[in-house]
Amino acid sequence: MEKTNKNVMDDNTQKVVKQIFTEYLNQHGHRKTPERYAILETIYNQDGHFDIDELYSKMVETVHFRVSRSTIYNTIDLLIDANLLIRHQFGNSSQYEKKYNMHTHHHKICTKCGKVMEFENKELQKVIENTQLGDFNLSHYSLVVYGVCKCCGEE
Amino acid sequence: MEKTNKNVMDDNTQKVVKQIFTEYLNQHGHRKTPERYAILETIYNQDGHFDIDELYSKMVETVHFRVSRSTIYNTIDLLIDANLLIRHQFGNSSQYEKKYNMHTHHHKICTKCGKVMEFENKELQKVIENTQLGDFNLSHYSLVVYGVCKCCGEE
DNA sequence: GTCAGTGCAAACTTTTTGCAACTAC
């Protein structure tokens, strides 16, 4: 069993990402709606990966802020553009992950149970970032390693 | 503009992958239906990535072998299990790629035009394969690099 | 007051499932 990052974002991170988002919205002529900030706050108050449905449920049930799925999709696109969120394409649905102030990490996925685990490896990170890509302007990358995890391998 | 792998598989590869598939089907008590071999052949007669719909169209229009989408989905699962096919999760739909006798490679995706390009890098490959993953039995991996390609960057 | 943003429902896309007909064995 692998641990996911347990550092729930502190108040300062919340403050900073709100500032970044506000600046982004201003620069792009978008409105600063309460829905958008509620979504940003919910995302930065949790750890690990989530999909749209999980975020929707969390907002309705836990945060008690009712937004439509359309608004979530809309806001997620803005957050990705604002560099505050990463989209992964693990399974059938897109998985998202906050980006600001996060350690670079990679993912292991168990092909039996589907569990997604994170791991860090500085050397790997360095080599990938230094790779020659020709006329290609790198913005980010995603390394996913597939295999069988401890639990599933014990069968 | 990047070149994709242009080596259309030769007759020998076709023969070998059919043998591998036959063995797999036998070992797992699956039937050797013409649909399954037609799908395998079509996949190994083309290069690059494809999704279910492209494969379906190709079979209907080019190969003139009519199979249902259900059968394609079914067969693709078998081919993945038989280690003859890789599934990628690039966009909204799953992308597939033949696996036997292929060079290990990685993918660059342009975040503007969505183009998927391949590149090889032996060092990268070595570092990834030698990464310590604890109690995790590596089977394969997928490195996707996002950024802006030459054409899109010239705007 | 205006128009971007929201919520809802409908549409769309990709994948899965149920079932009758078929066929590899």
Place this chain on the structure above:
DNA sequence: GTAGTTGCAAAAAGTTTGCACTGAC
């Protein structure tokens, strides 16, 4: 003959779109 497969159509699941209403500016 029989059980695994196929093809079709319906259902699911995830995402996008159209449109009337709302609220940020």
